[in-house]
Amino acid sequence: xxxxxxxxxxxxxxxxxxxxxxxxxxxxxxxxxxxxxxxxxxxxxxxxxxxxxxxxxxxxxxxxxxxxxxxxxxxxxxxxxxxxxxxxxxxxxxxxxxxxxxxxxxxxxxxxxxxxxxxxxxxxxxxxxxxxxxxxxxxxxxxxxxxxxxxxxxxxxxxxxxxxxxxxxxxxxxxxxxxxxxxxxxxxxxxxxxxxxxxxxxxxxxxxxxxxxxxxxxxxxxxxxxxxxxxxxxxxxxxxxxxxxxxxxxxxxxxxxxxxxxxxxxxxxxxxxxxxxxxxxxxxxxxxxxxxxxxxxxxxxxxxxxxxxxxxxxxxxxxxxxxxxxxxxxxxxxxxxxxxxxxxxxxxxxxxxxxxxxxxxxxxxxxxxxxxxxxxxxxxxxxxxxxxxxxxxxxxxxxxxxxxxxxxxxxxxxxxxxxxxxxxxxxxxxxxxxxxxxxxxxxxxxxxxxxxxxxxxxxxxxxxxxxxxxxxxxxxxxxxxxxxxxxxxxxxxxxxxxxxxxxxxxxxxxxxxxxxxx
Ligand code: NAD
Numbered sequence: 001x002x003x004x005x006x007x008x009x010x011x012x013x014x015x016x017x018x019x020x021x022x023x024x025x026x027x028x029x030x031x032x033x034x035x036x037x038x039x040x041x042x043x044x045x046x047x048x049x050x051x052x053x054x055x056x057x058x059x060x061x062x063x064x065x066x067x068x069x070x071x072x073x074x075x076x077x078x079x080x081x082x083x084x085x086x087x088x089x090x091x092x093x094x095x096x097x098x099x100x101x102x103x104x105x106x107x108x109x110x111x112x113x114x115x116x117x118x119x120x121x122x123x124x125x126x127x128x129x130x131x132x133x134x135x136x137x138x139x140x141x142x143x144x145x146x147x148x149x150x151x152x153x154x155x156x157x158x159x160x161x162x163x164x165x166x167x168x169x170x171x172x173x174x175x176x177x178x179x180x181x182x183x184x185x186x187x188x189x190x191x192x193x194x195x196x197x198x199x200x201x202x203x204x205x206x207x208x209x210x211x212x213x214x215x216x217x218x219x220x221x222x223x224x225x226x227x228x229x230x231x232x233x234x235x236x237x238x239x240x241x242x243x244x245x246x247x248x249x250x251x252x253x254x255x256x257x258x259x260x261x262x263x264x265x266x267x268x269x270x271x272x273x274x275x276x277x278x279x280x281x282x283x284x285x286x287x288x289x290x291x292x293x294x295x296x297x298x299x300x301x302x303x304x305x306x307x308x309x310x311x312x313x314x315x316x317x318x319x320x321x322x323x324x325x326x327x328x329x330x331x332x333x334x335x336x337x338x339x340x341x342x343x344x345x346x347x348x349x350x351x352x353x354x355x356x357x358x359x360x361x362x363x364x365x366x367x368x369x370x371x372x373x374x375x376x377x378x379x380x381x382x383x384x385x386x387x388x389x390x391x392x393x394x395x396x397x398x399x400x401x402x403x404x405x406x407x408x409x410x411x412x413x414x415x416x417x418x419x420x421x422x423x424x425x426x427x428x429x430x431x432x433x434x435x436x437x438x439x440x441x442x443x444x445x446x447x448x449x450x451x452x453x454x455x456x457x458x459x460x461x462x463x464x465x466x467x468x469x470x471x472x473x474x475x476x477x478x479x480x481x482x483x484x485x486x487x488x489x490x491x492x493x494x495x496x497x498x499x500x501x502x503x504x505x506x507x508x509x510x511x512x513x514x515x516x517x518x
Pocket of ligand 1: 160161162163164165187188189190222223224225226227228229231242243244245247248251264265266267268298299300405407433475476480
């Protein structure tokens with residue numbers, strides 16, 4: 001199966017037999033270290049990827065700036081036509097690229113495919129923008145003056161992405177970058193290089209067919225040192241970083257130190273709240289998806305659950321039963337019926353096991369899970385853990401592990417008495433990405449989304465913390481980094497804005513009535 005997928009994506013049918021170039025800026029290459037791409041479900045080698053050397057990154061920066069100079073003169077509606085072709089090419093390869101996401105990242109088939117669909121959706125959004133991007137016209141206080149905002153291309157956008165969305169996050173950034181007339185350089189997570197290479201091949205084929213420079217969508221595979229080179233380089237006008245809070249905090253300061261622009265999409269520690277008036281038949285599967293989906297490795301994963309004390313026991317019993325029923329559906333991400341794939345890396349398993357130890361020490365009560373998962377012998381070399389529910393007393397106040405994002409399927413559950421208390425608990429962590437309230441009462445819902453409500457960047461009512469659509473801005477507040485990507489006005493960050501005043505009279509007129517005759 002994998003061989004056919006690789007071949008159709010223009011990769012060698014057996015990428016393990018030869019090295020796969022991990023650098024693209026119009027042509028493919030790479031002079032850095034060879035890094036293995038491993039299937040997290042069974043530990044098998046998928047490819048050996050040649051990463052970028054310092055010289056490769058330099059060549060890519062030069063090529064991207066040249067590409068930008070050409071692309072910035074192309075009218076936006078014509079950029080939209082190129083994007084339209086990128087969307088079509090991705091649609092043709094959706095299932096194959098989705099399968100590579102499953103093979104290399106470990107997410108289940110429909111989620112791998114869904115990731116590619118997300119790029120297709122945002123490409124469509126950018127095609128629409130290509131006929132509408134622009135600024136406002138403002139009234140001038142001076143006669144015969146005209147004031148408008150102009151959105152010019154910004155330059156080169158650097159995109160550093162995390163392993164858990166190995167293609168979609170790039171799709172969000174690339175679409176908005178391209179439609180604004182920029183070139184983009186992508187530095188994916190080193191463990192998901194193959195996803196990045198396969199995605200770039202599809203985009204490159206369209207750029208090349210339009211006789212456009214491939215460096216408009218350039219790729220430098222590599223680890224921290226390759227990312228650092230983009231962070232530190234003034235030729236990267238906007239640095240879009242998706243990853244951990246710890247790394248993002250440093251990256252944000254380093255980009256600021258050179259007066260660059262950054263866009264930070266960092267960790268989440270998302271809560272769901274269930275009120276007694278909730279539709280429980282809706283709340284249960286919504287929370288199960290958000291807590292279990294992608295084996296707890298989404299930035300929007302539900303990690304904290306607050307249940308009203310009057311329904312807590314019955315809801316928790318149903319949730320534990322739902323978790324137990326998924327035990328038989330942990331396995332090969334590409335097999336039909338699988339709901340939970342592996343944790344992406346051995347590191348993730350170690351962090352999960354360390355968290356479980358700490359939870360036990362701190363007095364958390366493990367209701368289900370808490371150890372490595374049993375799987376078929378064929379998958380024994382994969383990274384398997386049991387999805388876990390931990391009951392915590394007193395709303396989790398003072399329970400340190402609940403303040404942190406452990407990037408694994410661990411759900412903390414506690415109780416509350418009033419909506420005000422639940423909101424205080426929801427807001428009582430450093431992160432501010434996503435949240436969800438389950439209620440049938442309009443005043444509860446409006447309080448939740450209002451000034452005294454949830455402080456996260458994504459706020460849901462009767463829906464999962466995970467699974468946002470592309471139309472709205474995506475991002476979080478507080479230590480999640482305040483970044484916004486994807487829909488809404490996020491595109492505005494990829495432009496160089498100018499407020500332009502045009503005097504079409506023959507008079508000098510100064511604002512605020514200032515008189516300065518010479
Ligand atoms: P990570 O911080 O370890 O790595 C992220 C990226 O940073 C990788 O590409 C990595 O190679 C790169 N990097 C490492 N050192 C660097 C350096 N010195 N300079 C520049 N780049 C460097 O994160 P991860 O483990 O890959 O991803 C998981 C994290 O990402 C979680 O915290 C998750 O919540 C977060 N995430 C957030 C969002 C969001 O939209 N808010 C989306 C997806 C993932």
